[in-house]
Amino acid sequence: MYLYDSIDQRLVNERVAQFRDQTQRFLSGKLGEDEYRPLRLRNGLYIQRHAPMLRVAIPYGLVTSEQLRKLAHIARVYDRGYGHFSTRQNIQFNWPALQNVPDILEQLAQVQMHAIQTSGNCVRNVTTDEFAGVAPDEIVNPFVWCELIRQWSTLHPEFGFLPRKFKIAVSGAIEDRAATRVHDIGLQAIRNDAGDIGFSVLAGGGLGRTPIIGHVIRQFLHWKDLLTYLDAVLRVYNRYGRRDNKYKARIKILVKELTPERFTREVEKEWEHLKGHEGTLVEKEVQRVASRFTAPAYETRLDDDADYEAYLALEPGFQRWVQRNVHPHRVAGYVAVSLSLKKTGVPPGDVTSDQMDAIAALADDYSFGELRVTHEQNLVFADVRKTDLHALWIALKAQGLATPNIGLLTNIIACPGGDFCSLANAVSIPVAEAIQRRFDDLDYLHDIGELDLNISGCMNSCGHHHIGHIGILGVDKNGEEWYQISIGGRQGINAALGKVIGKSVARDEVPDVVERLIETYIDHRDSEAERFVDVVNRLGIGPFKERVYDRAYT
């Protein structure tokens, strides 16, 4: 965890005071709705279907047990006893009262948290790999760079009123677990031949109405130049991005309309003036920020645990959980553990206050008091001793957090959907639940193997349906909820967008459609090693489409 220094804290406190003043002026009628809206959005506050929604930043997904207890407290006192983890590694509260929001922010500031730039047309919370710092395939630990970007973007004076929102993701590993290819800017941390750290820079990726995979605009950006280069990209976007139509205002449209080559030239031209000037990073600053991160005190020479092997052999439930929810760690004797927030019957990403308190206690006992929020809306304990796994599993089961479905069909990403969100065309959560109920047989679920199923309630794509192996999009047809199904999308290093299989289906047909897709896959796969998405890749959507729309099966 990055620990604030006095200036970090002061800035957050001053933002709370500023927002309190703005809210008071709004409530007393001195500040109009149109003027207040962008100010509250820049502080994560939406006016939603039922009540305001407050989105709290969890920078790059890293959170301490102390912070989680505070979030539990806020949910209990100011909300309805639960919070919702989003795909952007943040947490959202769906029921706070507007006049209480300044108090909530003050409480958050006490534990070095805030809601700065969690919404609005500005640089948003930077996101990264949930296994940052512990993944065996890691080349560069992205956390320090994420924090440097957080500081650079926080209250940036030039980029507070961009044409549209702006999202940056950083990955430092061989496998891309941060979806860098579908962000406004994706940074892939690498080392060059000389051993220097740098970044391969992608720009113009994104989901939403116009899903696009990002283009590489620079193969290698030296770490010293990270912030001046970001300034150059943002300045080109701020000056030339479209402002006439909010659906064409993201940077991806500018990159597309200019062409990636010309956009790159514009950025390079701007950067020529900024390179080496103010804001160019120095070793000392990187060291300073790095030294403010706490480092886990790993034990060395952990004994092999004979009990662990015995549990694996004797308890199929434990074995299944280890197989799906436990991940390798760069330090011998340690593993990373996913806590599934995708138990059937619980909206994906939702956690109650009591669960948060329990998770905080477990993080203290088993993972150095820290955890991460993932872009798949789960949690991760990054530093668990292998010898503790069985005890942790028992404890997580008691909290309903040990569903062994990470990477499987029921680990559904879903936005809050029409039950909560005023933008949505259709509900998401009940659809997720209906699918989870259809695939409740664990043996079958594990037999199907790796499958990402993502649901968005509208084309803003908060549920990342474009990059789901199966993507489900809620659409509105004459006031009725229908669902468009796509297949073949994927995240990661070979990110691809799914293809729509045909006409939309009614809500109660969705589980049947998913089942037919799965049956088609099972019939056609070469072996269990060939995943659903691999079969789609090999055969195209034809056989899937045929089976889904064949009347003989209805």
Next chain:
Amino acid sequence: MTALIRNRSVAEDTWRVLQAGDTISADGDVIVPLVMWREQQPIVADRGGSTGVWLGPADDPADIGQLPVLIAVHFPAFTDGRGYSTARLLRQRYGFTGELRAIGDVLRDQLHELARCGFDSFALREDQDPAEALRAFDDFSESYQAGADQGALFERRFSRERDAA
């Protein structure tokens, strides 16, 4: 009446903003649109009063040429952020040291950021209370990133440390 804040105090405004198509008077201080500034240089050069130029959000500060004593940047809506980049370019690339004024939809809650980008003069929207607006400059006492006003926090921090040593 629009209130003017200059160098963090309420000031009297002697400048008149002209639109394209207006006639340039021989006397008095006027701020002319960029197109007029470029196309009517002989008239501008002959004037008795001072002449400033104003830029719209899409205007490129590179097109001004000879820099006047005052440059204004127009914000058609406070949510149009292009003028922030314009200001930094004027201050940091084109070396403009004269009065840099924000005009148009200029509101209390944007003053801190505008000032950080190099504006030192603010023609507030009519409904804005200038006394209230003056408080905005102190909304934040520090900043992380470099602006037109100062370098990045780490640069200032290390230079202080060097000075102390």
